[in-house]
Amino acid sequence: MMIRAAVSKGRPSSVPKAGVSAGAGAVSIDAAGLETRELNDRLRELLLSGTKRVEISHVCGQRYIGTRLYTPERHQMEIDIRGTAGNDLAAFLSGHKITVHGNAQDGVGNTMDSGEVVVRGRAGDVLGFSMRGGEIYVRDGCGYRAALHMKDCEGKRPVLVVGGGAQDFLGEYMAGGVVIILDFDGESRDASFMGTGMHGGVIYLRGTARVDQVGAQVEISPADEADRELIEEYVSRYLERFPEVEMTKEEILASPFVRLTPRSKRPYSGLYAY
Amino acid sequence: MFTGSTDQARRAAKKELEAHLSRKFNDYFDEEIPTDDSVFVRDPPLLWRYFVLPRKEGEDEAMADSDYIVSQIMAVNTKIENAYVFSSGKNMGCFKGVGYPEEIGEYFMLDRLYRAHTWTVHGRFPTNTQAWWGGAHPFGLLDTTVVHNGEVSSYGTNRWYLEMYGYACTLQTDTEVIAYAADLLMRRQRLPIEIVAKILAPPIWAAIDRMDEKEKRLMTALRMTYGPLLMNGPFAVIIGETGRMVGLTDRIRLRPLTAATRGEIFYISSEEASIRLISPHLDRVWTPRGGEPVIAEMKGYEKGYEKGHEKGYERIC
Secondary structure, eight states, X not given: OBOOOSSSSSSOSOOOGGGEEEOSSSEEEEOTTOOHHHHHHHHHHHHHTTOOEEEEEEEEXXXXXXXXXXXXXXXXXXXXXXXXXXXXXXXXXXXXXXXXXXXXXXXXXXXXXXXEEEESXXXXXSTTTTOOSSEEEESSOBOSSTXXXXXXXXXXXOEEEESSOBOSSTTTTOXXXXXXXXXXXXXXXXOOOBTTTOOEEEXXXXXXXXXXXXXXXXXXXXXXXXXXHHHHHHHHHHHHHOTTOOOOHHHHHTSOEEEEEESXXXXXXXXXXX | OBOOSSHHHHHHHHHHHHXXXXXXXXXXXXXXXXXXXXXXXXXXXXXXXXXXXXXXXXXXXXXXXXXXHHHHXXXXXXXXXXXXXXXXXXXXXXXXXXXXXXXXXXXXXXXXXXXXXXXXXXXXXXXXXXXXXXXXXXXXXXXXXXXXXXXXXXXXXXXXXXXXXXXXXXXXXXXXXHHHHHIIIIIXXXXXXXXXXXXXXXXXXXXXXXXXXXXXXXXXXXXXXXXXXXXXXXXXXXXXXXXXXXXXXXXXXXXXXXXXXXXXXXXEESOHHHHHHHOSSOSEEEOOOTTOOEEEEOTTOOOOOOSSOOSSOEEEO
């Protein structure tokens, strides 16, 4: 039993093309009443016509924003979104920089290949799901199953940085990449099933983690010197993107960090062996 | 609701239902539910509403009115062909059908004819059974309604257990068992919602092992006693009651649910965007934890459950 897309049908789709207007260097799209496909068609047309910056206003639940923006010539665009971005924002994202001035829903960066997503708010469940490259920065917290099956791929190493906490099943079946959870709101302190089925990549969690909070395959160790250098680099990048965060780098880094890594690259190698 | 492929079949079901009602109830007023026939809906059933008072005779006299009404609903739904009761509240109405939610809303003229302090709306795409008017959400019994996104894979076990308490599952879809479980646990057994949530979505044994002794005993007892009411599979539900609304997901949150507040208004939805459509500005938005109910109570309707399971739920207002 599925719930139909909250937005997809509501108003008539006869919003004129005049919804697109050129501003100071950026093209504006008013997404009010636009269906998912119309909005993404518009973005693709703009990309192919050489547009470098797009501002989308009144976004409310439209899905897959930023997908289908691959070109063999690797055209690149910056997309600013105002409103609430719908599920699977930046799915299969190929380059490009997307900034959401608001909250995002589930599945941000689903199978994202490259580029950058910045969420000035919170994200829902399955953030960074199957992500294989690029970077995602979320100012506040996120829901369940962040970094589910995130992976390294052909020299790419995805990075996910979350300012708030992550709820249960962070890094489930994680196969590669870097996740940094700053846990400003403390939500991760009660989270369970972190790294369940994890067999690659690394999670850094600000604070501590108990054995009962992580999957059986996960090794908890304090972040060492090399880890802290990496963390510092990405905390700097996080703070550059969110100057509104009222913490300094020194304050953030003054806390302990733990590193979660898989004990084995093949946790299930013996499971079906006869 | 009277179904059937011909008008004659629907009228025959209505006649039979009314004969049943006249034996069991005093009918004070009845009418066809007003609809806007300019809205196209496919094969609408005959929809009729009855305002009745129980007329209990013989051994039924000992029954509470609410139990009597529930037993009569089950009798109608199982024994009278083509007649189903899908709304039975004193101060609650279910309006549902096959079509897009906005079409159903327009068909029943919800904006023109009704006012309420609590609204639940649901759009469903049936994946496992055929779409029909009785299978639409919400499912209601007396003043409690349930809408549901997900799949109750324990339906068979739940249904078998509920049948022992006189609930007949006739509406051909899994959500029905949640509505009847809520009625059994909350109305008949008077369990507080915090406990009911732990019956429907109990903590896993590993989590119970880590609890303090008192909580461990409680959770173990609940799992032992109410094992057949565990709702397995992914779900997010919203339970609506007089003066109260509860959101709950399965314990590992396999379906989304977002809660929000603006002033004294509480919202809960599968998606934040649908809340923002109604209230673009929100004071607080959050993702409830799996298996932990979010409870919003209207002022003046607080249910007064204070002691006991202190943590693990949030109370709004």
